[in-house]
Amino acid sequence: xxQARRSPRELVDGALTGxxxxxxxxxxxxxxxxxxxxxxxxxxxxxxxxxxTVGVTGAPGTGKSTLVNELAKAFRRQGRTVGVIAIDPxxxxxxxxxxxxxxxxxxxxxxxxxxxxxMATRGSLGGLAxxxxxxxxxxxxxGFDVVLIETVGAGQSEVDIARTAGSxxxxxxxxxxxxxxxxxxxxxxxxxxxxxNKADREGAENTVRALQAMLDLGAxxxxxxxxxxxxxxxxxxxxxxxxxxxxxxxxxxxxxEGKGIDELVAAIDRHQTxxxxxxxxxxxxxxxxxxxxxTILRETLLARLRQQxxxxxxxxxxxxxxxxELDPYTAARTLIDG
Amino acid sequence: xxQARRSPRELVDGALTGxxxxxxxxxxxxxxxxxxxxxxxxxxxxxxxxxxTVGVTGAPGTGKSTLVNELAKAFRRQGRTVGVIAIDPxxxxxxxxxxxxxxxxxxxxxxxxxxxxxMATRGSLGGLAxxxxxxxxxxxxxGFDVVLIETVGAGQSEVDIARTAGSxxxxxxxxxxxxxxxxxxxxxxxxxxxxxNKADREGAENTVRALQAMLDLGAxxxxxxxxxxxxxxxxxxxxxxxxxxxxxxxxxxxxxEGKGIDELVAAIDRHQTxxxxxxxxxxxxxxxxxxxxxTILRETLLARLRQQxxxxxxxxxxxxxxxxELDPYTAARTLIDG
Numbered sequence: 001x002x003q004a005r006r007s008p009r010e011l012v013d014g015a016l017t018g019x020x021x022x023x024x025x026x027x028x029x030x031x032x033x034x035x036x037x038x039x040x041x042x043x044x045x046x047x048x049x050x051x052x053t054v055g056v057t058g059a060p061g062t063g064k065s066t067l068v069n070e071l072a073k074a075f076r077r078q079g080r081t082v083g084v085i086a087i088d089p090x091x092x093x094x095x096x097x098x099x100x101x102x103x104x105x106x107x108x109x110x111x112x113x114x115x116x117x118x119m120a121t122r123g124s125l126g127g128l129a130x131x132x133x134x135x136x137x138x139x140x141x142x143g144f145d146v147v148l149i150e151t152v153g154a155g156q157s158e159v160d161i162a163r164t165a166g167s168x169x170x171x172x173x174x175x176x177x178x179x180x181x182x183x184x185x186x187x188x189x190x191x192x193x194x195x196x197n198k199a200d201r202e203g204a205e206n207t208v209r210a211l212q213a214m215l216d217l218g219a220x221x222x223x224x225x226x227x228x229x230x231x232x233x234x235x236x237x238x239x240x241x242x243x244x245x246x247x248x249x250x251x252x253x254x255x256x257e258g259k260g261i262d263e264l265v266a267a268i269d270r271h272q273t274x275x276x277x278x279x280x281x282x283x284x285x286x287x288x289x290x291x292x293x294x295t296i297l298r299e300t301l302l303a304r305l306r307q308q309x310x311x312x313x314x315x316x317x318x319x320x321x322x323x324x325e326l327d328p329y330t331a332a333r334t335l336i337d338g
Numbered sequence: 339x340x341q342a343r344r345s346p347r348e349l350v351d352g353a354l355t356g357x358x359x360x361x362x363x364x365x366x367x368x369x370x371x372x373x374x375x376x377x378x379x380x381x382x383x384x385x386x387x388x389x390x391t392v393g394v395t396g397a398p399g400t401g402k403s404t405l406v407n408e409l410a411k412a413f414r415r416q417g418r419t420v421g422v423i424a425i426d427p428x429x430x431x432x433x434x435x436x437x438x439x440x441x442x443x444x445x446x447x448x449x450x451x452x453x454x455x456x457m458a459t460r461g462s463l464g465g466l467a468x469x470x471x472x473x474x475x476x477x478x479x480x481g482f483d484v485v486l487i488e489t490v491g492a493g494q495s496e497v498d499i500a501r502t503a504g505s506x507x508x509x510x511x512x513x514x515x516x517x518x519x520x521x522x523x524x525x526x527x528x529x530x531x532x533x534x535n536k537a538d539r540e541g542a543e544n545t546v547r548a549l550q551a552m553l554d555l556g557a558x559x560x561x562x563x564x565x566x567x568x569x570x571x572x573x574x575x576x577x578x579x580x581x582x583x584x585x586x587x588x589x590x591x592x593x594x595e596g597k598g599i600d601e602l603v604a605a606i607d608r609h610q611t612x613x614x615x616x617x618x619x620x621x622x623x624x625x626x627x628x629x630x631x632x633t634i635l636r637e638t639l640l641a642r643l644r645q646q647x648x649x650x651x652x653x654x655x656x657x658x659x660x661x662x663e664l665d666p667y668t669a670a671r672t673l674i675d676g
Contacts, residue, residue: 038667045665059398282660289660294640296670301639302632304674322620322627327383329376332634336642 008036012043015142020115023142027117030134034299037134048140051083052272055162057151057187058171063197066255067171067264068150072114074261075146081113083139083147085132087161115139130295133164133288159190164288166281167271169264171195172211174203188214191248193267199252199260211250246274309335346374350381353480358453361480365455368472372637375472386478389421390610393500395489395525396509401535404593405509405602406488410452412599413484419451421477421485423470425499453477468633471502471626497528502626504619505609507602509533510549512541526552529586531605537590537598549588584612647673 014022030037058064072082139147149165151158162168170191196207249267253260275281320326352360368375394402410420477485487503489496500506508529534545587605591598613619658664
């Protein structure tokens with residue numbers, strides 16, 4: 001007999017009381033249905049805020065997936081429960097199987113204290129960042145102690161996704177070319193903890209030295225930014241110099257052998273403690289709240305306008321912009337004002 | 339004597355008549371001032387649409403910058419003028435100097451037929467994609483035959499930026515780890531032309547074979563998508579199977595030695611011809627117009643709401659979301675409905 005379809009509210013209640021199937025279905029709903037997501041998040045949001053959220057980013061080839069897998073196991077050894085969100089580019093070429101979720105699952109399967117979820121990079125950018133935030137909120141509310149968010153690429157949107165987390169790990173590996181990838185990709189600046197993975201490879205010490213040198217040069221901590229823009233820091237925020245107390249530690253790991261993972265967990269915990277002690281955690285929470293609110297506002301306002309204008313008129317305007325009869329700014333103004 | 343500050347309109351007129359200083363100042367304006375950008379684009383937009391726009395993306399370390407430099411030189415040899423937009427992560431650690439613009443400039447300096455511009459990845463995502471589109475429009479209207487748009491990272495936002503171009507080059511290099519980077523980063527699917535750069539390195543043939551295999555597997559051309567979402571293709575569009583006529587060619591290059599560059603230029607030209615012959619170019623122009631219009635609508639609607647609501651009230655709402663007193667969806671609805 002098929003189970004009756006459960007309402008969003010029932011899925012939320014199930015997820016909050018440890019029903020893993022309800023959690024899985026809730027997450028699918030959060031990914032796919034903005035309206036249902038709004039209803040669910042209204043229930044989830046007040047119950048979240050307890051988990052340590054950790055973003056993991058870095059260039060492809062640095063071994064992030066294996067690292068996240070080992071981190072999850074290490075947290076489990078300490079008795080902490082772990083939710084993992086892996087942003088997975090489901091290319092038509094790969095069918096999304098490339099991340100090797102099954103390999104990961106093998107290590108961690110049968111353990112109810114771990115929940116792993118891949119998310120597609122399909123959908124609009126704002127959509128993915130929003131969905132990631134909503135899913136993290138669900139895992140947090142469902143009681144997971146740690147939520148790991150793993151991005152795949154190394155670009156600006158990955159930075160924005162990683163920033164939805166409290167602590168950001170930037171993963172580097174030696175031998176991926178001539179330069180330090182994180183520096184080239186512009187993601188070094190968001191690191192709270194730097195990881196040199198594959199540290200048994202030739203050139204690992206050079207990578208560590210290069211990162212040290214960059215830290216010495218910049219000495220700039222992850223600034224209070226909002227979606228990449230320097231934010232107006234409200235008066236209640238801690239002074240900017242408070243934030244500079246934290247210098248990102250560099251942790252060497254060989255994830256495939258489980259080496260350095262305990263040290264990495266310790267570094268993450270130190271950073272989480274620093275966040276709360278320094279007031280930086282509070283400032284970041286406010287940043288994230290503003291970013292999330294703005295994303296939802298943008299999408300909601302656009303959806304309402306689309307509805308008001310109607311498909312036929314909008315298509316006509318798009319045609320005129322495409323044929324260069326009308327420029328997009330004038331078109332936008334015309335649509336909004338009338 | 340200092341020159342009088344020129345109005346947006348004067349900068350546009352100067353840029354359109356070949357004044358390079360006016361063009362440079364116009365671009366700064368497009369990057370920094372949304373209101374002035376709207377005014378300028380209204381004048382530029384009807385005059386653009388003639389340039390071949392080419393996006394170049396790929397993981398860090400694949401040698402994109404050198405490749406773009408060599409492409410620019412090759413187009414110049416054919417007598418075509420070239421505008422280059424390099425999306426440059428101005429990290430506080432690097433000060434934005436990492437791309438080595440000066441190295442590039444040395445090769446191409448003194449040539450009025452080339453215009454190179456770096457753009458920071460700072461600013462909101464939508465902002466960067468919008469600014470890139472506006473700057474490409476300015477270079478196009480100013481009469482450059484080819485506009486090259488080089489992204490730095492390899493992620494979803496880079497995909498969106500690359501998609502503002504007519505033809506997308508995805509650059510790969512052998513020896514950057516165990517897998518093909520473009521596949522891992524999920525950017526293979528947007529390739530119109532695949533480039534295996536550093537093809538004199540060990541493993542180049544393996545990389546080519548891996549890419550061939552992925553193409554055989556997927557055989558999916560760059561789909562008609564809109565900001566990553568599969569779009570409602572309007573009835574006037576060519577049928578989807580028309581698009582599948584194009585199989586991305588794989589071109590081997592050694593950019594530092596200038597090898598394979600002429601073949602790459604020929605592949606780009608073939609793709610540009612295909613775009614127009616197949617109707618795919620028209621479909622993509624419409625996609626880009628819709629994406630650009632939506633980005634501007636989102637930002638304009640949000641800006642108007644911010645103005646209506648006022649800073650104090652908005653800050654109060656953000657505080658309540660941050661403290662989990664209010665969820666972001668309910669907050670958004672309350673702000674919009676008033």
